[in-house]
Amino acid sequence: MSETPLLVRDVAEEALLARIFPLLPAAPTTIVGPGDDCAVVAAPDGRYVVSTDVLVEDRHFRRRWSSGYDVGWRAAVQNLADVVAMGSRPAALVVSLVMPGDLPVDWVTGLARGLAAACTPVGAAVVGGDLSGGDQVVVAVTVHGDLEGREPVLRSGARPGDVVAMAGTLGRSAAGLALLELGRPDPELADAYLRPDPPLAAGPLAADAGATAMMDVSDGLLRDAGRIARASGVRLDLTSAALDSDRAALADAARVAAAGGPVGAGGPGTVVAVEGAVEGADDWRVLTDDWVLAGGEDHALLATFPPGASMPAPFRAIGTVAASGGSPGVAVDGAPPRRRATGWDHFGE
Ligand SMILES: [Mg+2]
The missing domain is CATH 3.30.1330.10 (PurM-like, N-terminal domain)
Structure with a gap:
């Protein structure tokens, strides 16, 4: 009863x-x-x-x-x-x-x-x-x-020569949601989606360390990095190898998802369209890239620091800020992102 x-x-x-x-x-x-x-x-x-x-x-x-x-x-x-x-x-x-x-x-x-x-x-x-x-x-x-006497850290303060850095995880929330939607939940990744746990204390510490720009990644790394780039009039040059550990942590989940059919239809963590793709979205490597580069809602902190600044833990360098050359935006390994991984559009399809 x-x-x-x-x-x-x-x-x-x-x-x-x-x-x-x-x-x-x-x-x-x-x-x-x-x-x-x-x-x-x-x-x-x-x-x-x-x-x-x-x-x-x-x-x-x-x-x-x-x-x-x-x-x-x-x-x-x-x-x-x-x-x-x-x-x-x-x-x-x-x-x-x-x-x-x-x-x-x-x-x-x-x-x-x-x-x-x-x-x-x-x-x-x-x-x-x-x-x-x-x-x-x-x-x-x-x-x-x-603010406790600090100046607010805006999106518009990144300068050429700065280091681009991340504190927290990327793609875990998107992967967790995708597996929930497939009916094949991964307990750890589901937790990351249900209760994201970014290193919040690192925000004020980053400001104290001289962060020139900062935001939390809620709509995906590429999309949110693009917001800093445009607000600052610079190019954020991300280093793909710096994200290897993030991708590796999602490899097993991506294999499960790739074997399980289409992933993430219609919500945060949607696997986005692949422009000019030679691989299908059923390829697990495509999924790890999409989750890490475009998955939102881990709420990791993305910041830029002046060269030589000592970044507080757990910030880690993932790229550098370059002059925009007239078109602010994001590059990965010096080139425009290969995929049109644009994160979740609240008002999109
Ligand atoms: Mg935000």
């Missing part, structure tokens, strides 16, 4: 909030926390960085794969990654949740636990939010960060 779970339509909003509040992460920067008309958060720097990001059920996650905890974790991390990519320390999140009445209460408390698990290590609090009914789950997070 299975017990029917308690659903959100069965509890009053006050009662639901009473279950959520004790689970939310706190931080010393919170002056007034959840429960009043507004939260009050200290901004010792006098400036604050702010960003927002939305997760929509069946577009950004599926409830059959993602628990409430997973969605809370991912919603937090993708916002925290934006904050640290500015060279700022995450301070406070507000979270709005739209949910259908038949959502189990446990899913919602799981979401709060996931938020807390992701926020606590970086010292960020959840200071408020909103609940509403709707046809599907939507999680909207707004995050605030403290």
